[in-house]
Amino acid sequence: MVAALLLADVAFSTGMYVQGFPEYGPERMGAPITAYNRLSNKQIRVHSNIYDPDYVVVVDETLLDSVDVTEGLKEEGAIIINTKHAKEELLPKLNGYKGRVYTIDARKISLEALGKYFPNSPMLAAIVKVSGVMDDEAFLAEMQKSYAHKFASKPEVIEGNMKALSLALQEVQ
Template sequence: MNGMIEIRFHGRGGQGAVTAARLLAEAAFAEGKYSQALPFFGAERRGAPVLAFTRIDSRPIRIRTQIYEPDYVVVLDPSLLEVVNVASGIKRDGLIVLNSKKNAQFSNAKSAFVDATSIAKEMLGVPITNTAMLGAFAKATKLVSLDSLINVIKGRFFGKLADKNIAAIKAAYEQTKVIT
């Protein structure tokens, strides 16, 4: 791994962006890397656009600013594309992982997409897309393994809830399409 990897999550309040950032940090940590999950809380309102950040590095991470030039962006809600510039500041060769039924084009970044809302509704019964999008992220970036994510889910959720989230992750991992 060369240098620090910075990931920005875009979500809406209640979709689990903060949890997604932490689960990703935990998966990377479990793989022996240093990681940091930094949430940015607005006035916590369900539905409002929210941000969360994850940093991953092979060295201890000292920087604590928000992330302005991410390597990867994860978008948990398709409707955010119309209200937020999710590609803002993304590094050259960066990748945007979208929850979307279809691909979106970005002039400055590659993209990957998966219909995480349908997966979440089917697997979890609620449109909480964070775990599915982690599956998509793993597929698109290879930054963490599917196994690490599944292990982290097992540590975080118990019983049926763990099974459902693991199913969502696996389904999203299978269905994610990377556009190069």
């Protein structure tokens, strides 16, 4: 959910219209969370859940065993999965989805860049890269500003997150 909010913030800071909202199930803790973003160069007049997404980002690959993550996903869209596995290994779990499938090992990237498993920055970079919602340089510049504001007293956090973003932009496949 944090990555969805960051994406909305970055898109808004570049002049786009945005909507970002989470959807929680009836469970209290530990259940999957769905987060939605709408990004547009035009004013957004729709105020509902998204039933036919252009992109789906799966942060926890174990969801592939229990949730149809491709439900409603447009064939001209794409799915991005946080995994160490090749996309060919995941295709049987995607219910015959014929669109683009991307993978990224956000665990490896965040451990390398941050020393801890925080997948949000790598997954955020992956959706920006795959969607083309903004170019890499503009994205990195906006994220630098955002992290500098949020973590002003923690330069190591800023540096680690920026490294994670840069690595993810290169490694999403």
